[in-house]
Amino acid sequence: MSDTDARLTHMRVCIDDTLGPYDAQVDTTFRWNGWLVPAFTLDTVRQIAARTQEMADEYGYDCIDTIHVIEGRVDSRDTVHILDSDLKRDTDDEDEDREPLGLAVRVNWRDLDQGAEQATTIAVATRAARKAARRRKPSGKGAVRTVVLHISWQWLNESDTGADVVEPNRDGLYGIGACAWTWHEADPDTAE
Numbered sequence: 001m002s003d004t005d006a007r008l009t010h011m012r013v014c015i016d017d018t019l020g021p022y023d024a025q026v027d028t029t030f031r032w033n034g035w036l037v038p039a040f041t042l043d044t045v046r047q048i049a050a051r052t053q054e055m056a057d058e059y060g061y062d063c064i065d066t067i068h069v070i071e072g073r074v075d076s077r078d079t080v081h082i083l084d085s086d087l088k089r090d091t092d093d094e095d096e097d098r099e100p101l102g103l104a105v106r107v108n109w110r111d112l113d114q115g116a117e118q119a120t121t122i123a124v125a126t127r128a129a130r131k132a133a134r135r136r137k138p139s140g141k142g143a144v145r146t147v148v149l150h151i152s153w154q155w156l157n158e159s160d161t162g163a164d165v166v167e168p169n170r171d172g173l174y175g176i177g178a179c180a181w182t183w184h185e186a187d188p189d190t191a192e
Contacts, residue, residue, distance in 0.1 A: 012186040013038045015177075019051060021186030025173055032179040039173035045069060045148055045166075048176050061085035061153040067166075067176055068105075068149040073140035076109040080133040082125050085153050103161055104129030107147050109140070116147045117165040124161065148174055 007027045013036055014020030024038030031037065040048065049067040056064040070081050084102035102125040111119040123129065148166040155162030166174050177183060 008039075011036070011038070012188070013183045014186040015182055015184070018055065019048070019181075020183075022047060024183075025171075035181070036183040036185065037175065037178045038183050039169060039171070039175050039178070041173060042069070042146060042148075042168075045174050045176055049148075056085070056153070061087050063154065065150060065152045065177075065181075068151065070105060070107060070147045070149070072107055072109040072145055072147075074109060074112070074142035074145050076140035076142075078106055078108050080129060081105045081107070082130055082133045083149070083151065084125070085156070087153060087156070099127075101125075101156060103151065103156070103163055104133065105147075105149065105163075109145055112145050112147070116167050120147055120149075120165050122149070122161045122163045122165075124156070148176075150176065 007029045008025045009028050011024055011026045012021040013024045013026065014022070022038075022040060022044050024036075024040050024044070026036050026038050045067065046069050049069050052064060052066040053068075056066050066083075068083055070079075072079055082102055082104055084100045087101040088099065104123050104125040106121040106123075108119045148168075150164045150166050152162040166176060168174050
């Protein structure tokens, strides 16, 4: 066991009463601006993803970061996934119906072993990308693989996606909001 492993502690963490509490592994010797830097299992990441998307639907995508878990199979061909927001594309024509502002996420499942970030391409969703997403559904029969995304919709524009791929650490845990969100230890009496 390394020194890093010895510092990991199981803890329930939350962000005030809006997110959590969730089970996490926390390096108790490291803090970001005084806040905890938790790492979560994929099952917990799915719970966080559902909650952040629910919050964005309720409060607006311009003020809530969302987490997304995309699944495929190791032997699948590339897939394109459209992640939409409630935001609209800017246009010069005020009378024109504005398209939803979303992201097109292309995943090369066969290259995922080289790293999720290298196997994933993220761009602002265009009509062509939306059409490609309808044509390319996950296939294959191999092991299920995942790509986790953290999207800061408020930074999304034509030149910046505001999205990051969250790579698992060597233990397969994900640092959701690590060094960015105000995670703290949950009250032990708080139920999930």
